[in-house]
Amino acid sequence: MTEEMMDQALEGVDMLHICGIALSTSELSKQNALALAKKAYEKEIAICFDFNFRSSLNDEEGMASLVATYNIILPWVTIAFGSLRDLKELLKIAVESEEAIVESFMLQYNISVFAGTHRHQNNHQKQLQGFIYQGSEKIVSEKVTYEVCDRMGTGDAFVAGILTGLIEKWSLEKTVKFGVYSAVLAHTTVGDSPVLSKSFVLNYMEKQVDVIR
Numbered sequence: 001m002t003e004e005m006m007d008q009a010l011e012g013v014d015m016l017h018i019c020g021i022a023l024s025t026s027e028l029s030k031q032n033a034l035a036l037a038k039k040a041y042e043k044e045i046a047i048c049f050d051f052n053f054r055s056s057l058n059d060e061e062g063m064a065s066l067v068a069t070y071n072i073i074l075p076w077v078t079i080a081f082g083s084l085r086d087l088k089e090l091l092k093i094a095v096e097s098e099e100a101i102v103e104s105f106m107l108q109y110n111i112s113v114f115a116g117t118h119r120h121q122n123n124h125q126k127q128l129q130g131f132i133y134q135g136s137e138k139i140v141s142e143k144v145t146y147e148v149c150d151r152m153g154t155g156d157a158f159v160a161g162i163l164t165g166l167i168e169k170w171s172l173e174k175t176v177k178f179g180v181y182s183a184v185l186a187h188t189t190v191g192d193s194p195v196l197s198k199s200f201v202l203n204y205m206e207k208q209v210d211v212i213r
Contacts, residue, residue: 051081
């Protein structure tokens, strides 16, 4: 990707989202993602990064290179999505509690918002729970029971839900709840691009009604 192409891609953009898979699919993909992120950072465009780690794309030999790449891109990032596993096993942040791990990560890389999900199992029922950290504030959602038609794209649906709440300046409670319900509903659709309007998710979130007439 040339400098001119990057400038054109970022024209009029308020936020750039980088999926962590782009750092693992190929060397060209990685270099393009880093170059675009750097350019966005220089233009003071907010950068959102999702670890989205895939062990199938990274052998033991490539892990050191991947972690080095994380350390390049994370200082440019404003909003990050991931799991405690990403922080503990990939970045090797070794402190005792969940809050301390996240606090250390956000402080080290100057991250403004960190969010992710926990998956639970209760009497054969699958449950999803979201969390979000902003500064010293932490909000954890209720556990929402869901059924799986297709898991593809459900993490992306959570990310889209959280970003919607942040952009619309909702409370953190509403934001993480919207993210969770976006992901839960995405489990009910086939493919990685569920067609779910904001009004549909909000209606289901508040009323548990899946048909709007």
